[in-house]
Amino acid sequence: MKQSSESKYISNPDQKRVQEVFEYLPTGQLLRKKLNKITGRKVSTLGYYQARIDDYVIPVHRLVYIYHHGKIPEGYHIDHIDHDRTNNRIENLRAIPARENLAKHMRSAHKGVYKTRDAQRWVAKVTISLGEYDTEKDALNAIKEYNKSMSSNRIGRE
Numbered sequence: 598m599k600q601s602s603e604s605k606y607i608s609n610p611d612q613k614r615v616q617e618v619f620e621y622l623p624t625g626q627l628l629r630k631k632l633n634k635i636t637g638r639k640v641s642t643l644g645y646y647q648a649r650i651d652d653y654v655i656p657v658h659r660l661v662y663i664y665h666h667g668k669i670p671e672g673y674h675i676d677h678i679d680h681d682r683t684n685n686r687i688e689n690l691r692a693i694p695a696r697e698n699l700a701k702h703m704r705s706a707h708k709g710v711y712k713t714r715d716a717q718r719w720v721a722k723v724t725i726s727l728g729e730y731d732t733e734k735d736a737l738n739a740i741k742e743y744n745k746s747m748s749s750n751r752i753g754r755e
Contacts, residue, residue, distance in 0.1 A: 608655065608659065608669070609659075609663070609668055609669050610650055610651070610653070610655065610660075610663060611668070612663050612664065612666075612667040612668065614650065614651070615650065615660055615663050615664045616664060617630075618630060618631075618650055618651075619636070619648075619650075619660065619664065621661060621664050621665070621687070622635070623686070624686065625657075625661060625684060625685035625686035625687070625689070626657075626685070627648060627657060627660060627661065627664075629648075636648045636649070636657075637657035637660070637685075640683070641656065643682070644682040644683070645657070645658060645682050645683075646658075646682075646683060646685065648660060656675075657685050658675050658677065658682070658685045658690055659675050661685045661686075661687055661690060662675045662687070662690050662692065664687075665687050666692070669692055670692060672694060672695055673692040673693060673694055673695060674692070674693060674694075674695045674698040675690055675691070675692055676690070676691050676692070676693045676698050677689055677690065678690070678691060709721060709722045709723055710722075727739045727740065727743055
């Protein structure tokens with residue numbers, strides 16, 4: 598079943614179709630049968646390898662899971678057990694409830710509080726809007742002024 602022509606992403610293709618197009622390799626990679634080439638080497642902005650199937654883009658870890666287990670249950674995410682988003686060996690993948698997967702990455706019960714990647718320190722993250730501007734230059738100037746005011750506030754506190 599194809600999605601609208603605007604969408605170029607499919608999250609849960611049919612297992613039979615995935616097995617027709619790809620061969621799973623023990624390294625966690627997928628071989629595109631028609632071309633006899635490893636596919637899914639392009640990394641998304643989130644750090645996942647991606648591949649194409651029937652003009653749709655899908656993360657390789659989802660394809661590997663579907664290849665072995667069939668459709669991903671509704672409300673579930675595919676989790677990398679070792680936290681390495683490029684390790685798509687089937688032994689490293691499991692389906693877990695979306696809520697559990699998201700909570701695992703938050704590492705805090707408090708909104709905006711996260712651990713650093715090395716898990717050594719905590720990060721406090723706040724996103725603010727500085728308003729709307731008529732030109733790109735005006736918006737850029739607003740950011741520069743904000744950064745300047747934040748720097749002078751930090752210097753005053755030290």
